[in-house]
Amino acid sequence: xxxxxxxxxxxxxxxxxxxxxxxxxxxxxxxxxxxxxxxxxxxxxxxxxxxxxxxxxxxxxxxxxxxxxxxxxxxxxxxxxxxxxxxxxxxxxxxxxxxxxxxxxxxxxxxxxxxxxxxxxxxxxxxxxxxxxxxxxxxxxxxxxxxxxxxxxxxxxxxxxxxxxxxxxxxxxxxxxxxxxxxxxxxxxxxxxxxxxxxxxxxxxxxxxxxxxxxxxxxxxxxxxxxxxxxxxxxxxxxxxxxxxxxxxxxxxxxxxxxxxxxxxxxxxxxxxxxxxxxxxxxxxx
Ligand SMILES: [Fe+2]
Numbered sequence: 505x506x507x508x509x510x511x512x513x514x515x516x517x518x519x520x521x522x523x524x525x526x527x528x529x530x531x532x533x534x535x536x537x538x539x540x541x542x543x544x545x546x547x548x549x550x551x552x553x554x555x556x557x558x559x560x561x562x563x564x565x566x567x568x569x570x571x572x573x574x575x576x577x578x579x580x581x582x583x584x585x586x587x588x589x590x591x592x593x594x595x596x597x598x599x600x601x602x603x604x605x606x607x608x609x610x611x612x613x614x615x616x617x618x619x620x621x622x623x624x625x626x627x628x629x630x631x632x633x634x635x636x637x638x639x640x641x642x643x644x645x646x647x648x649x650x651x652x653x654x655x656x657x658x659x660x661x662x663x664x665x666x667x668x669x670x671x672x673x674x675x676x677x678x679x680x681x682x683x684x685x686x687x688x689x690x691x692x693x694x695x696x697x698x699x700x701x702x703x704x705x706x707x708x709x710x711x712x713x714x715x716x717x718x719x720x721x722x723x724x725x726x727x728x729x730x731x732x733x734x735x736x737x738x739x740x741x742x743x744x745x746x747x748x749x750x751x752x753x754x755x756x757x758x759x760x761x762x763x764x765x766x767x768x769x770x771x772x773x774x775x776x777x778x779x780x781x782x783x784x785x786x787x788x789x790x
Pocket of ligand 1: 609610611683718
């Protein structure tokens, strides 16, 4: 069981549901980063897909030490629960001044589950903009694609380039659109990634002690006004790339995911989903 004080809170979870990622800047200490770089350079043996994470990266292992740190355990537990399964790892190395970068893509293939895997990315050294770190498109995780379907898109308004300091952790929903950018510096760029599958039903795994207050204190669920803050507001926020005609579909996707994660089938934000579910003939009369 992860230490309760390191679990995510409800607003962080809502942000993950809404935007498909969370980042934790400079979470891993400098000395650990330097050891991790040496370990990555020496080569990191991967476990077989489906191995419980607790059996991966046995000591002595700096990457294992990172994954078993209370902060990372809290993040992992909140999103995919206890002892998730190792899916795969990747050490992404981008050489200086390469001619091309990785095309925009989603990992794996079309995945219609509500359940989600996480991709935990670890940046062991500083990544300035010219080093062209991982690029991601916030809020794209529910636009289901097959791998390189979106490869012709070079830039999307609202995209985020991971410019960060050493020791930063990025956690992604498996469906998010992303790529590795060109490295225009004169140094090799490294990023270590591990994908994890949940081994339990993902429901209320984070620190939910703030849940009711954050849902209800700002705006009643069925109020006409757009919520200004709290979970409803986070789930109702628009990304710059959302098309005017279809942007509300993403709000619906987020509401459905929040219901899935909380088990609260009556949750709504600004009445968007309840309106679509209104079939009076199905109401149970008193
Ligand atoms: Fe990828």
